[in-house]
Amino acid sequence: MTYDVRALRAQFPSLASGTAHFDGPGGTQTPAPVIRAITDALTAPLSIRGAVAPGEINAERIVGEFRRAVADLLGAEPGGIVFGRSATQLTYDLARTLAARWRPGDEVVVSRLDHDANIRPWVQAAERAGAVVRWAEFDPATGELPPEAVAAVLTPRTRLVAVTGASNLIGTRPDVRAIADAVHAAGALLHVDAVHLAAHASVDLAASGADFAVCSPYKFFGPHHGVLAADPALLETLHPDKLVPSSDAVPERFELGTLPYEALAGTTAAVDFLAGLGDGSGDRRARLRSAYAAIERHETALRETAERGLYALDGVTGHSRAAVRTPTLLLTFRDRPAAEAYRFLGTRGVHAPAASFYALEASRHLGLGDGGGLRVGLSPYNDAEDVERLVAGLGEFLES
Incomplete structure (x- = not known):
């Protein structure tokens, strides 16, 4: 094609x-199809999610379609797709939730290559927990962040490593799979900022070895918000602060307040628009x-x-x-x-x-x-x- x-x-x-x-x-x-999808969502009956009134049914459908579309985009499961106002907000929320388990002397690794949204939330959470922050350095002459640079700062006390899937400043794409293998061998979790990567390359959460990944649909033709992807089973082990009457189901327990259904509809349209740029065969993930x-x-x-x-x-x-x-x-x-x-x-x-x-x-x-x-x-x-x-x-x- x-x-x-x-x-x-x-x-x-x-x-x-x-x-x-x-x-x-x-x-x-x-693109126009995304604009139409947002308009269609807002002009159709729309209300709080449910199964009786047309507005409730439309809202429920939009949320389900959004989770399936982003799961196809990121090689994840629909039940592990979390909506957020931004990737930054999602990372801060996740950092606070994970840090509740950290103890003084635990360690967190961040990289000099990253956007501050994948540095400062972890640094600040570590400081509050009394954890130690270690830095993985990239080579300024080549722009490379080799897996060995991350492995060199891992210890048995490492609890989490945060690294970019692609630098938003210079474009470097580290070998996330090799980094994930080293991180998991140390018994830690890996959080990947895929915001810049997802705009240019296919992301596969499972194949990459990442435990968590965030992206932003407005970097690939969609509305302004963020998405977090993780294994639903891993999300089940985490308990963020939430309102008592709000759902404790995964992924809803991580989503605060009523979702912006029009934005979710626009994101689904953006994923479908992207899929249409391929050869047109196979399921949406293949396309x-x-x-x-x-x-x-x-x-x-x-x-x-x-x-x-x-x-x-x-x-x-x-x-x-x-x-x-x-x-x-x-x-x-x-x-x-x-x-x-x-x-x-x-x-x-x-x-x-x-x-x-x-x-x-x-x-x-x-x-x-x-x-x-x-x-x-x-x-x-x-x-x-x-x-x-x-x-x-x-x-x-x-x-x-």
Whole structure:
């Protein structure tokens, strides 16, 4: 099946504005089927979940469809899919729940490569429990976080390891399976931030060895909220704070308050939209794997084209160097602030923002301080013309 980026772009109303979007790591544009699904949910009868009134039945159906769709996306079980306001909120909630079991002298491992949402919740929970925080360091020269770097800081007192599935700053994709094997050999749990990864590659919770994974549908065409995936049996062993009359069933015990049904409907539509980018055969999980393979081929080709053009410009330094990575480039410029490049590109209809993007530890470890760099994040709807405009715009910036 040919990847038809022109047909894909036609499904995104916002692309008609003419902006070349390289801000996908912060959130993608929204396709028409997702917008329709949200509208349909809100215009149909809708009420608290139940089995009698039409609104109750619709709400129950939407929740079930959401859990099945995200389970297919992440290679998980529907009963292990938890809705949250954001991946950050879900990680904080999980950290507080797990930390109730930790004792002084227990250990938690976090990595310098991660978004702060997969660092600070664990660090703060460890501090409150009297646990020790250990850091897994990535190589700033290569951007790699080898499994040995994580294994080196594991001890029999390690209770949890938090690591990214893909760096939102420089794109590095660590070998999660190898890390999981080392973590489990030490008797600890593994929490994976798959927010950036799930936008670019097929995620398989069971095959990866992760005990918990979080993602955010708005990074792959869906509404703004977060999702946590885990084995339902593992979730059964955890008891978060909750209201007395609210359900104690899994996964509902982790979901506080009434769910935003329209957002769940939009997420189901986003997963189906993604699945439609594949070869169209097999069940939804198979179609998603095919779609991600096609997306990776498309995005990799664009990334390589962008790199050739960008690195031919005088004064450009690229910090995304790992052997396996997403199509995400972090750039800095000789004697010119990255924020200046961001503003210059904006006047030419090219959106590539500059910051550390909450990957504060990674930015500092790269020697970029808190300011980071210009992030060029490719998405499935980017095309060759977008890349040409980016390279030309940065060329003009460097000559100005």
